[in-house]
Amino acid sequence: MKTRRFCPKCGRPVLKSHNDKHYNNYSFQCFSCDEDFFKTEVLRKKDLVQVRLLQHTTLRYELETGTHNYSIYKPYPRHNV
Numbered sequence: 001m002k003t004r005r006f007c008p009k010c011g012r013p014v015l016k017s018h019n020d021k022h023y024n025n026y027s028f029q030c031f032s033c034d035e036d037f038f039k040t041e042v043l044r045k046k047d048l049v050q051v052r053l054l055q056h057t058t059l060r061y062e063l064e065t066g067t068h069n070y071s072i073y074k075p076y077p078r079h080n081v
């Protein structure tokens with residue numbers, strides 16, 4: 001499910017967790033960082049300045065390291081489904 005919440009590490013939009021086992025503890029997932037985040041950890045629209053900074057840093061890093069293969073403005077695709 002698409003959300004308007006953002007990863008506190010890379011700034012990409014996060015996806016709602018479908019992991020039932022962690023459902024009560026982890027609410028959002030970033031498949032770029034391969035991490036789960038609490039509802040209180042993810043960034044929201046009010047944090048957009050910070051989100052843009054993170055996205056910019058991520059994009060620059062990925063371009064420099066040649067690892068940029070997916071838009072930083074879309075949720076990273078879920079793997080192993």
Ligand SMILES: [Zn+2]
Nearest residue numbers: 007010030033
């Ligand atoms: Zn991330």
